[in-house]
Amino acid sequence: MKAILTDITKCIGCSECVVACKAYHELQEDIPRHWHRNDGLSAYNWTAIIHKEGPHYIRKQCRHCLEPACVSACPVAALVTTDEGAVIYKPEKCIGCRYCMVACPYGIPRYDWEHAVPYIQKCNLCHDRISQGKQPACTEACPTQATIFGERDELLAEAHRRITAEPGKYIDHVFGEFEVGGTSVLYISDIDLGFLTYPVKSGDKVLPKTTAPAMSAVPPAFFGMGAVMGGLYWFCKRRERLQNEKKNEEADS
Amino acid sequence: MQELLDFARGPLFRLTIALMVLGLLRVLILDIWGAITAYRRAGDRQLAWGDALRKTIAWLFPVKRVFTKRPIYSLCSILFHIGLILVPVFFLGHVQLWKSSIGLSWWTLPEFWADLLTVTTVVFGLTLILGRVGSAQARYLSRKQDYLWIPLLILPFITGYICTNMVLSPNWYVILMLIHVVSAEVIFVFLPFTKIAHCVLMPLSQFILALAWKFPARVDDKICTTLNKKGAPV
Amino acid sequence: MNRLSVTKSILWFITGLAVTFGAARMFFGLGAVSNLSDATPWGIWKGINVVPGIALAAGGFVVTAIIYVMRHHEYHRYAKVSVLLAFLGYITAATALVVELGLPWMVWHPIVYWQHHSALFEISWCVILYLTVLFLEFIPTPMEETSRFAGIRRFLIKYKIVLVFLGIMISTLHQSSLGTLFLITPEKLHPLWYSSLLPVLFFISAIAIGPLMLIVGVLTISTLYNKPLEMDKLSKLAVISMIVLIVYALIRWIDLAATAKLAIAFTGSWQTLVFWAENSLLLFIPIILLAIPSVRRTRTGLWTATGSAVIGMVLNRANMAGIMFVATGKAYTPTMYEIVISLGILSAAILAFLFCIERFNIWDVKWSSDEERPEASPRFGHASDVWLGTPRIAGRMVYSLVFVFSLAVGLAILPVNRIQSAGVSDVPAAKARGGATLFIDGNRDGYGVVFAHDDHAKRLGGDSACVQCHHSNVPMDKQSGCHECHRNMYVNADVFRHDWHAAPAGGNLTCNACHQADRQRTAETAVACDHCHKDMVPTGATITLEQYLAPSYANALHGMCIACHQEQARVLAEKPDLGRCASCHTLDDVPMYLPDDVITAYRDTMYNHVVLPQSNSQTDGN
Incomplete structure (x- = not known):
């Protein structure tokens, strides 16, 4: 499983990763549209730098969850997880229902509202590059090694090593280690990164598991309802027949 | 003033042109529909197709009439119609408008011909009114709309001619342009609902005339029944 | 005009408007007509048409279950209406999906590409299957009109019970899986609506609303066609619904109490107001009114109770599907166009309903001939006093006129600006502020670039260097500011005023003065501005005028700065980072109108900030 580790304390906000991402994926220039959320991400910005007081610069991108809600x-x-851990999008299958945008706990997938033939747009962890053994465009472009690419286990170990080496510097938490079942994009930071998700936090709850019980109840519900209705039908029909017989008897007598 | 002009060229223009196109489509469809219903119900399915077609073509290209009956009237009418159709569609300024709004452009009239046709339309339009007023028979047959239509039709031609060919102060230009645009839009609105609808209905009118004399099947029996003379020979 | 033709005319008008706006949505994309956004990807199309359309169609399976499974044959008369209502409800949902999906022509994909973990996958299958079942249940009725399909019709009627069973089973899944749909959004859906029992709640509320919707349909027929009502049967049906509504209310409120969410309902935010409105409409008003026998046996009482429940139901589903996605940080207010499209789909469905009950043997309002129609009074044209024909033809004339008129009105009020700007908000560029140091903040958002103007001028060669950046001026001006031509922050600006130049528009130039003679008069064949305005482009300027469009402010400044910066970054060994975005864009929030020395200080820290660890080691030697 591949992963990205972003160290907020090292980021200088130079936006080289954003530029590299746009250049590599040939994304068109981005100008403010009325459908944007004001967090920098859009259909043409798959990664963005969020400025916070301090200054702190936080790179927002798809978290590539281990068990993705989308x-x-x-x-x-149309959205699938690859062997490397990247969550990628297959536009040829998409029907444009936007349920992935509704489901994502980080609000990552963006829509191409401008065009009459729109597609979902999101970071794909440079899937074609990492399958060739290269690293994503963003981590390659980073001049300060603030965002690095590697195996998830090694990066987790590195994150914990950094936190224990300088305990006062970081919050003692690797963001993305356990949230929503773990993500492939990890952060260590000196400020709380809760703002990357919605005010109501899913915590470590694995989102696909919220629908799983209801989905697994589908066949029993289907046939159960059939059985209940069948029983009811038999009962009512019998009652009807008995009533008719009774009526006939009364008529006879 | 400029705002009014922008409104007249924008939303109002879209509204009226849509009303015209859709309204004409509507009368065309309703007429064809009605004609088909009438034809289905008709007892006698014989139609003089060839004759109707020949008459329609004769109406659409009225060359023959010029040399036979009422030559002056026919000539005026033809020249009036040529300018009336060609200038609005092929004048360069209008083509530019189409190009900027829907991206389509086509052949344009040379400036000289556009001006000439505008002048002929106005002149022969006025001649047609004079002819109508001058003839007692025509006066008897005319309705109000017959007198109103020709001045309304030539108004945009006059204002358009002034706007393109004279040096005007911007105020006068805007006012005249506003009259030009709004009068054209008034034409668009009333076109599908008045006699000008003949611009799309003309090819049908001969067939509808031919159909109009067909009675529904077995209508003679019904008439006799209504008249309490059932069984009587018709 | 009687009540029926007025109603139909209004419905045709709304449908016509919706057709125009729907076409605009198809040609220009979702962003052109809707306020759907990255924050609220689902809106009222899902909330008013798709999800409630299916919920209100529940009558199809509830009433057929009562009649055919529980053998209550006294309701047999209502079977056809409820099946028709269900069929039209599903058609409504499917039509709305065509508008709402980004790629509606791919709507068949769930049949081929299976993903059985998705609630939406299950829903798509349910829609397809149940539409088929409803079609087969409904089709014998229109088949009565012709003897051609008698065999098929007899077959379908004979095995109706199979269809009824299939309908009930599929509906069970479908109604509940609509609730499953929202289980995955615990962090977005408002806690008053989110519950792990959503599938159960959706299913039970659908059962409750089904018979109520049937009553609304019957009341509509009775009102429009002046037909009597069977009050005892209708009120009995309403009581069934009322009992189910009570069960629903109990489950919902006990669930709220058990998950300790009840307190939220009393916080007084706008969401709680919507919550109380929804609960009153869907639960309190109908339950109370239907509980009183004297009320539920009157036409007004029944209208109020069922209408309130149906509106409450639509509100409930709309809240789930868009309005209550409150945690997304951006409020969603549907545009007029979205609302009209929503209403238009409903209007078309009602028209189809009226069409079916008039033409087919569903209720006792079928007309055997033209003259029996309620609009049967003779019709005459308004202008011509000409008889418009039989009532059928007259109706055709009136409704087609209304429809054509509404199409035209729709075209007139299309959001042309929204379509042309492709979602870009119009942001006039602001003048850069300051003296020796300029604060450049074109879009006035407080984030900007501090530009050492005099420093740059000195570095580039003193007074003679102005022209390198001030490449052209407004006529009769020197050193015009960038914003004077590059007027918009993000969109190219048209800087040529045709009406100030051309003679026909009140200027003093003929067409040929700018457009070369004997060629088509387009922007390409026109001469550039500096053909006449000699002082507009200073000698030695880096840029020549080619067109009448000035690039957007952002593009213009980026184009001006970045090329030179990158060149300098290459040439100057000691400043390799000059080409980076951060060499200008690092300051987070520069307060406006800062004193020069403060800005200079900021600038120094800015440059220092960019000096990177590796670069340090390289530049240490210099």
């Missing part, structure tokens, strides 16, 4: 939500399997 993948479980997509009705046509």
Whole structure:
């Protein structure tokens, strides 16, 4: 499993990763549209730098969850997780239902509202590059090594090593280690990164598991309802027949 | 003034042109629909197709009439119609408007011809009014709309000619342009609901005339029944 | 005009408007007509048409279950209406999906690409299957009109019970899986609506609303066509619904109490107001009114109770599907166009409903001939006093006129600006402020670039260097500011005023003065501005005028600065970072109108900030 570790304390906000991402994926220039959320991400910005007081610079991008809500939500399997851990999008399957945007706990997938033939747009961890053994464009472009690419286990170990080496500098938490079942994009930081998700936190709850019980109840519910209705039908029909017989008897007598 | 002009060229223009196009489509469809219903119900399905077609073509290209009956009237009418159709569609300024709004452009009239046709339309339009007023028969047959239509039709031609060919102060230009645009829009609005609808209905009118004399099947029996003379020979 | 033709005319008008706006949505994309956004990807199309359309169609399975499974044959008369209502409800939902989906022509994909973990996958299958079932249940009715399909019709009627069973089973899944849909959004859906029991709640509320919707349909027919009502049967149906509504209310409120969310309902935010409105409409008003026998046996009482429940139901589903996605940081207010499209789909469905009950043997309002229609009074054209024909043809004339008129009105009020600007907000560029040091903040958002103007001028060669950046001026001006031509922050600006130049527009130039003679008069064939305005482009300027459009402010300044900076970054060994964004854009929030010395200080820290660890080691030697 590949992963990205971003060290907020090292980021200088130079936006080289953003530029590299846009250049590599040939994304068109981005100008403010009325449908944007004001967090820098858009259909043409797959990663963005969020400025916070301090200054702190936090790079926002797809978290590439280990158990992604978007993948479980997509009705046509247009979003899939690859062996490397990247969550990628297959536009040829998409029907444009936008359920992935509704489901994502980090609000990452963005829509191409401008065009009459729109597609979902999101970071794909430079899937084509990492499958060739290269690293993503963003981590390659980072001049300060604030965002690095590697195996998830090694990066987790490195994150914990940094936190224990300088305990006063960091919050003792690797963001993304356990949240929503773990993510492939990890952060260590000196400020709380809770703002990357919504005010109500899902915590360590694995989102696909919220729908799983209801989905697994589908076949029993289907046949159960059939059985209940069948029983009811038999009962009512019998009652009807008995009533008719009774009526006939009364008529006879 | 400029705002009024922008409004007249923008939303009002879209509204009226849509009303015209859709309204004409509507009368065309309703007429064809009605004609088909009438034809289905008709007892006698014989239609003089060839004759109707020949008459329609004769109406659409009225060359023959010029040399036979009422030559002056026919000539005026033809020249009036040529300018009336060609200038609004092929004048360069209008083509530019189409290009900027829907991205389509087509052949344009040379400036000289556009001016000439505008002048002929105005002149022969006025001649047609004079002819109508001058003839007692025509006066008897005319309705109010017959007198109103020709001045309304030539108004945008006059204002358009002034706007393109004279040096005007911007105020006068805007006022005249406003009259030009709004009068054209008034034409668009009333076009599908008055006699000018003949611009799309003309090819049909001969067939509808031919159909109009067909009675529904077995209508003679019904008439006899209504008249309490059932069984009587018709 | 009687009540029926007025109603139909209004419905045709709304449908016509919706057709125009729907076409605009198809041609220009979702952003052109809707306020859907990255924050609220689902809006009222899902909330008013798709999800409630399916909920209100529940009558199809509830009433057929009562009649065919529980053998209450006294309701047999209502079977056809409820099946028709369900069929139209599903058609409404499917039509709205075509508008609402980004790629509606791919809507068949769930049949081929399976993903059985997704609630939406299950829903798509349910829609497809149940639409088929409803079609087969409904189709014998229109088949009565012709003898051609008698065999098929007899077959379908004979095995109706199979269809009824399939309908009930599929509906069970479908109604509940709509609730499952929102289980995955615990962090977005407002806590008053989010519950782990959503599938159960959706299913039970659908059962409750089904018969109520049937009553609304019957009341509509009775009002429009002046037909009597069977009050005893209708009120009995309403009581069934009322009992189910009570069960629903109990489950919902006990769940709220058990998960300790009840307190939220009393915090007084706008969401709680919507919550109380929804609960009153869907639960309190109908339950109370239907509980009183004297009320539920009157036409007004029944209208109020069922209408309130149906509106409450729509509000409930709309809250789930968009309005109560409150945690997304951006409020969603639907545009007029979205609302009209929503209403238009409903209007079309009502028209289809009226069409079916008039033409087919569903209720006792089928007309055997033209003259029996309620609009049967003779019609005459308004202008011509000409008889418009039989009532059927007259109706056709009136409704088609209304429809055409509404299409035209729709075209007139299309959001042309929204469509042309492709979602870009119009942001006039602001003048840069300051003296020796300029604070450049074109879009006035408080984030900007501090630009050492005099420093740059000195570095580039003193007074003679102005022209390198001030490449052209407004006529009769020197050193015009960038914002004077690059007027918009993000959109190219048209800087040529045709009406100030051309003679026909009141200027003093003929067309040929700018457009070369004998060629088509387009922007390409026109001469550039400096053909006449000799002083507009200073000698030695870096840029020549080619067109009448000035690039957007952001593009213009980026184009001006970045090229030179990158060149300098290459040339100057000691400043390799000059080409980076951060060499200008690092200050987070520069207060406006700072004193020069403060800005200079900021600038120094800015440059220092960019000096990177590796670069340090390289530049240490210098």
